[in-house]
Amino acid sequence: MKIAIAKEQDAAEPRVAATPDTVKKYKSLGIDVAIEPGAGIKSGLLDADYEAMGATVSADAVKDADIVIKVKRPTATEAASYKKGALALAIMDPYNNEAALKSLADAGVAAFAMELMPRITRAQVMDVLSSQANLAGYRAVIEGAEAFGRAFPMMMTAAGTVPAAKVFVMGVGVAGLQAIATARRLGAVVSATDVRPATKEQVESLGAKFLAVEDEEFKNAQTAGGYAKEMSKEYQAKQAALTAEHIKKQDIIITTALIPGRPAPKLVTLDMVKSMKPGSVLVDLAVERGGNVEGAKADEIADVGGVKIIGYTNLAGRVAASASGLYARNLQAFIETMFDKETKSLAVKWDDELVKATALTRDGAVIHPNFQPKA
Numbered sequence: 256m257k258i259a260i261a262k263e264q265d266a267a268e269p270r271v272a273a274t275p276d277t278v279k280k281y282k283s284l285g286i287d288v289a290i291e292p293g294a295g296i297k298s299g300l301l302d303a304d305y306e307a308m309g310a311t312v313s314a315d316a317v318k319d320a321d322i323v324i325k326v327k328r329p330t331a332t333e334a335a336s337y338k339k340g341a342l343a344l345a346i347m348d349p350y351n352n353e354a355a356l357k358s359l360a361d362a363g364v365a366a367f368a369m370e371l372m373p374r375i376t377r378a379q380v381m382d383v384l385s386s387q388a389n390l391a392g393y394r395a396v397i398e399g400a401e402a403f404g405r406a407f408p409m410m411m412t413a414a415g416t417v418p419a420a421k422v423f424v425m426g427v428g429v430a431g432l433q434a435i436a437t438a439r440r441l442g443a444v445v446s447a448t449d450v451r452p453a454t455k456e457q458v459e460s461l462g463a464k465f466l467a468v469e470d471e472e473f474k475n476a477q478t479a480g481g482y483a484k485e486m487s488k489e490y491q492a493k494q495a496a497l498t499a500e501h502i503k504k505q506d507i508i509i510t511t512a513l514i515p516g517r518p519a520p521k522l523v524t525l526d527m528v529k530s531m532k533p534g535s536v537l538v539d540l541a542v543e544r545g546g547n548v549e550g551a552k553a554d555e556i557a558d559v560g561g562v563k564i565i566g567y568t569n570l571a572g573r574v575a576a577s578a579s580g581l582y583a584r585n586l587q588a589f590i591e592t593m594f595d596k597e598t599k600s601l602a603v604k605w606d607d608e609l610v611k612a613t614a615l616t617r618d619g620a621v622i623h624p625n626f627q628p629k630a
């Protein structure tokens with residue numbers, strides 16, 4: 256069996272799907288590994304580092320591979336260069352991308368969307384959403400701190416006192432929790448909000464203040480899967496009224512609110528942005544899904560009367576070496592479940608819940624029930 260590590264075609268994607276460590280692991284299982292030249296360079300990983308662990312460096316790496324691993328979804332041209340029946344594992348971004356899924360099916364590859372991995376105990380080590388969101392939450396605070404013209408911690412000096420920065424985190428999932436922890440470590444005074452009641456205790460345990468409208472709807476806002484429900488217009492209005500007053504007094508706002516498969520909820524209006532002091536910074540982690548902040552633009556820093564709105568789409572990629580390390584490990588753990596150690600061959604268990612949840616295409620068709628082509 257052979258795994259190929261493809262080089263990302265998107266110049267804005269610095270992550271890579273394998274590290275020398277995961278190559279070593281694949282090799283120890285008896286799997287051949289080939290890598291496209293320069294695939295790891297933007298994560299600080301040289302071809303020679305992969306070679307030292309037993310990988311072959313080749314421009315044709317993907318051609319006869321049984322599994323091709325990537326960060327971003329392969330384009331139609333890329334997929335067409337893979338062997339028929341090869342597995343392609345990546346962050347596939349399958350929502351509203353019917354044409355792209357069709358091109359993967361047409362190429363005859365079995366495409367797996369790593370971000371659809373079920374969040375169950377067995378698959379925690381394969382959870383790319385968590386591994387990448389955690390780093391994105393961290394990096395959001397670093398970007399916010401960098402753009403903010405003041406210090407984060409309170410400093411009492413002979414020349415006077417520098418006040419602590421006030422950071423407000425909206426959306427307390429994996430990214431939000433790490434943002435709270437990072438801002439606290441830097442010495443900020445942190446508050447946070449979410450629609451899921453379970454987050455209140457998590458926020459408080461990190462030493463931050465929790466702020467939310469805690470009515471009946473709030474008490475039932477969490478799905479069985481642990482995700483947020485889309486809130487009613489009435490709730491959103493009440494929440495907006497509560498947060499509007501708070502936002503005026505904040506220096507940095509980090510927004511991470513998402514609802515699976517839906518556009519991101521708008522939490523900060525342009526008027527709220529304008530109510531902030533010049534020099535304040537917002538970092539919108541939901542920008543790719545429409546944004547939580549009105550005026551946020553993908554991969555830009557918008558300026559609204561001296562208030563900056565940072566809309567970087569690939570924050571995990573801004574900590575590329577760490578993000579690649581965790582992503583590579585997520586992939587390796589999943590691939591191990593598809594490998595027969597006795598026969599040293601590919602053995603996909605098509606009825607395994609991890610496979611069923613992530614497999615998008617197979618044998619020329621889109622097979623995932625949630626992404627069937629519209630008639």
Ligand code: NAD
Pocket residue numbers: 374375376379382384385388425426427428429430431448449450451454480481482483484486511512513514515520522
């Ligand atoms: P996410 O990225 O889907 O959303 C981020 C946060 O935004 C969530 O906390 C959500 O409640 C919040 N949000 C949505 N609408 C909002 C609104 N209108 N206002 C304020 N906040 C809003 O979330 P995630 O980081 O993927 O985590 C989702 C859940 O999955 C959490 O409960 C997390 O602990 C859980 N989780 C479980 C596992 C596991 O068991 N293996 C792994 C990771 C995460």
